[in-house]
Amino acid sequence: MKPSPLRYFRPTSLPDALDVLARLGDEGKVLAGGQSLIPLLSMRLAAPPALVDINSVPGLDEITVDAGTLRFGALVRHTDLERSDAAFAAQPLLRRALLNVAHLTIRNRGTTVGSVVHSDPSAELPAVLTLLGGSVVAQSRAGGRQTERKIPASEFFIGPLESALRPEELAVAVEVPVAAPGEGTALVELARRHGDYAMCGVVARAVVEGEQLKSLHATYISAGDMGSVVDLGAEVGAVGADQVDLDALGAFARKVVETDGDIHATAEYRSHLVQVLTARAVRAAVDDAVNDVRKEAS
Amino acid sequence: MTEQVNLVDESAEELHDVRVNVNGTWREIRVPARRLLSDALRHDMRLTGTHVGCEHGVCGACTVILDGRPVRSCLTLAVSVHGHEITTVEGLTGPNGELHPAQQAFADCHGLQCGFCTPGFVTTIAAYLEENPDPSEEDATEAISGNLCRCTGYQNIKKAVLRAAELKRGGAEGQGEARQ
Numbered sequence: 001m002k003p004s005p006l007r008y009f010r011p012t013s014l015p016d017a018l019d020v021l022a023r024l025g026d027e028g029k030v031l032a033g034g035q036s037l038i039p040l041l042s043m044r045l046a047a048p049p050a051l052v053d054i055n056s057v058p059g060l061d062e063i064t065v066d067a068g069t070l071r072f073g074a075l076v077r078h079t080d081l082e083r084s085d086a087a088f089a090a091q092p093l094l095r096r097a098l099l100n101v102a103h104l105t106i107r108n109r110g111t112t113v114g115s116v117v118h119s120d121p122s123a124e125l126p127a128v129l130t131l132l133g134g135s136v137v138a139q140s141r142a143g144g145r146q147t148e149r150k151i152p153a154s155e156f157f158i159g160p161l162e163s164a165l166r167p168e169e170l171a172v173a174v175e176v177p178v179a180a181p182g183e184g185t186a187l188v189e190l191a192r193r194h195g196d197y198a199m200c201g202v203v204a205r206a207v208v209e210g211e212q213l214k215s216l217h218a219t220y221i222s223a224g225d226m227g228s229v230v231d232l233g234a235e236v237g238a239v240g241a242d243q244v245d246l247d248a249l250g251a252f253a254r255k256v257v258e259t260d261g262d263i264h265a266t267a268e269y270r271s272h273l274v275q276v277l278t279a280r281a282v283r284a285a286v287d288d289a290v291n292d293v294r295k296e297a298s
Numbered sequence: 299m300t301e302q303v304n305l306v307d308e309s310a311e312e313l314h315d316v317r318v319n320v321n322g323t324w325r326e327i328r329v330p331a332r333r334l335l336s337d338a339l340r341h342d343m344r345l346t347g348t349h350v351g352c353e354h355g356v357c358g359a360c361t362v363i364l365d366g367r368p369v370r371s372c373l374t375l376a377v378s379v380h381g382h383e384i385t386t387v388e389g390l391t392g393p394n395g396e397l398h399p400a401q402q403a404f405a406d407c408h409g410l411q412c413g414f415c416t417p418g419f420v421t422t423i424a425a426y427l428e429e430n431p432d433p434s435e436e437d438a439t440e441a442i443s444g445n446l447c448r449c450t451g452y453q454n455i456k457k458a459v460l461r462a463a464e465l466k467r468g469g470a471e472g473q474g475e476a477r478q
Contacts, residue, residue: 001353005311008331008377031378038373039354042334051331053378079367103444105422106355108367109374195443 003041007050014172017057018141022168028052030170032074035102035110036118060172065090071137071175074114078107090178092288093132093185097124097203100187103195117171119156119163121226122197124187127219129153130227131185131203134176138169150175157227181296182208184289188281189221190273192264198222199265200273202253204232204285208241208293216244218281223274224257232282241290246279253278316380320345321389329376336360338376339386347387347417351446358445361418362386368425387417390424400424403462404455411449419445423459427466433459 009028011017021028029048031037032055040046054060060075063084070090072081081087082098094112101107101115101124115125116136129136130153139148156164165171179185189201201221207214216233224230235252236244259270311330318325320343327342336353339345339362351359353372360371363385390398400423403409410416419442426433426441433441438459447455 002334002337003332006331007312008314008375010377010380031375034375034378035355035370035373038334038375041332042353042372051375053375055378103358104426104441105358105361105368105370105444106373109364109369193443194440 001042003038004044004047006041006048008053009050010053010056012056012058014057014059014139014170015141015146017052017054018139018146018168018170020052021170022141024050024052024167026167028167030054030117032114033077033110034114035106036114036120054170063087065178068178069175070094070178071173072112073173074111074171076112078102078110078112078115079104081112082107091132091176092179093128093187093203093205094176096185097128097187100124100189100191100195100198100201106195113171113174116156116174117163117165119158119161119226121160122222124189124198124201124203124221126153126157126226127201127203127221128187129174129176130157130229131205131217131219132176134174136163136165136171137173137175138165139172140166140169142168148172154227154229159226179292180207182214182289182293184208184285184287184292186281186284186288188277188284190277197264200259200270200277202274202277202281204278204281206241206282206285206289208286208289210293211240211242213239213241213244213286216282216286218253218278220257220274223259223270230256232278241286244282244286246283249282250275250279314377314380316376318376318379318381319383321385327376331375331377333376334372335362335374335376335379335384336371339371339384342376345386345388349414349417351414351418356446357415357418358422359415359418361421361445363421363425366425366428368422385421385424387420390420398424399465400427400458400462402465403458407454407458407461409450409454409458415445415447415449419447419455419458423462426459427463431463431467433463435460 009020027049031051031053060073063072088095135150135152184206187203189198191198198221204218206216218230254275257274259267261267313328336350339348349359351357355370355373361368362371400420438456
């Protein structure tokens, strides 16, 4: 239960960090909060030859809301984002999701961008980012030239623990759109203990205009395909916000979302959870959207 | 200090100088990059109050306070705390050996049996009370939800959280300052 020998770099500026990553290529692994990486190192499921510790790089710990986009840097700890009132006002789903991410002690050190990059299908953040249509801001430096690209969530998550981030790239920030008027969101999950990895979770987003449901989407935690969004609205059709048939939606989700069994839950039990939790998440998201519409109107 | 025993052969590994403030004193250690903070505290600094249970972040026994916030020392590399401040369970006790309210509360409420998990609980609760001086019973449960105890069944630990808050609010005795 000790990491294998490794080389360690602690760059103190962004260009230096990018240079080190470019030089190391496949051999380098970024260390931010380390709350997923260090257990992997200790269990020797991962043994990168070198770590690039970005904790001393200035400017990566900022949370900004600008032009309809909420952006948080690579060193923003879960706790900081969860407690940021500006971030909550811009996109309330993040706080709702983060309160389910591990325990406070882990959230104090772990970073939200790191959780996205780790690309774990049983984590909350990949499902949240996919549902919101957010993106990862990746920077790299080759031959002294710094380049940046934005990778949309739909292209970022390739599979379990696999993302589109290249070895020489650093995910400097994650961006999500600010909540639209009439947008309601919810995250509902079931875990053995609060804070543990969910056996199944559903993230839902509803948009209501007047009294009509305009759109309804969901993504899944520990179920379904990473990076894919289930369009529940197409199944519901054009109905009033108070007329959504939750039972029918749950049954539909059970049909289209594939599940696997593991030590924590059988595939059949997970499918049952997909059905039940979809109904609960949709209810909560639609209620949240209706409340938002009422708040706007008053 | 006495000569320290080298527990693993690190002759082939690159070593890093780490300067870290532990319980108010700046300490300098030379460690390989892979040294976990929990091991650095116990082996390199001989502060064995921090206990190592699961070594992958699940049990919470190794919790220390890093720059005011509780973190898992087994999920932190010693090299990455260079220049930072750490409080371990040893650092909670006052200069004359008086117990921290969180420690006193564990004694008052019979919050420990074997005591292995206790340092992690005490550091977690001490840091928690700095931010939430008046927790409800539900808050107390949430505060300790990331720590495992295999003896007590948690009820007395929950009582200890509330008792610690009471002691902290009411001074050393905590008498006559009953909760509103």
